[in-house]
Amino acid sequence: MPAKSDSRQRAWARFVTAQALLLERIEAAFAEAKLPPLAWYDVLWILENAREGELRGRLRMADLARKAVVSRSNVTRLTDRMEKAGLVARFDCPMDGRGTVATLTPKGRALRAKMWPVYKKQIDTLFGAHLGAREAEAIAATFEKMIDSFKRKTP
Amino acid sequence: MPAKSDSRQRAWARFVTAQALLLERIEAAFAEAKLPPLAWYDVLWILENAREGELRGRLRMADLARKAVVSRSNVTRLTDRMEKAGLVARFDCPMDGRGTVATLTPKGRALRAKMWPVYKKQIDTLFGAHLGAREAEAIAATFEKMIDSFKRKTP
DNA sequence: GGCCGTTAGTTGCAATTGCAACTACATAGG
């Protein structure tokens, strides 16, 4: 955002600011409801939707890290805390002696279900309310392009 | 992002993921160029563009915090580090004995100028390249709406 | 089979962050 910024740069600036504001508010909403932070929700959701994988609901730590967009060491600690809270379980990977797989426990599944309405409400009022259906699709498609192109560069 | 997610929720999910990936890459680009993190750039840029204000290039700490979307305590530490690095200076606010104002030093201005090309390159290739001019304007306008509506709720 | 370069995950350590408590000052009301 220099003095003369074109529309793309303005879009970037708003993009960053909007997300910072909304995430702040979402975290606050979780905290008010005495629920864990968004990062936990992400992990729970990723694990819950990992059933398509080869390992039926189990996910390698590195895959979890990639999907949640956090560092591997961060996933380790995150999983530590969530395991201590009884939300996920870790097992040795059957195919790879070095590997570890994480799964959701029933308690973890229940917590995700409890967190979702709180999350959804924030998404709807802060984000969705400002988007037409067509616009939402366009934005989803555009960002998906960015994500794909990014991953193509860093596989 | 539940099982049946409408387009707005998908848009939100992509929005969050895209930003996490891009910010990660941008920080890496700054680090590779031996430059400070993005948070420093933000502060430098905000201060450089604060000349419009009543205080001519000086900004109250709380205003800086609001514009950078960080907590007040965080602004204090951030400013501490940047002051130690000679990039900003702090003075007592003339209008308010409790207040402090921050300004850019020449060195700070120079650093921002040096960081911008690195930042711009990342924005252009990771973000701008996937946006048509019209689309960029739409996105900028939409996110601006979100930000404004948000601030109206929390003034 | 045994060695070598890679990869998976964890851990130590230092840096960043947020929340809550605190000090200093400002402003309103009596």
Place this chain on the structure above:
DNA sequence: CCTATGTAGTTGCAATTGCAACTAACGGCC
């Protein structure tokens, strides 16, 4: 004028985070 209430900024402390170093184990190759 003086007290009461609120605000600005900083700081202590605990939690989260990333980077780099480490260990264990895979896979190719001789």
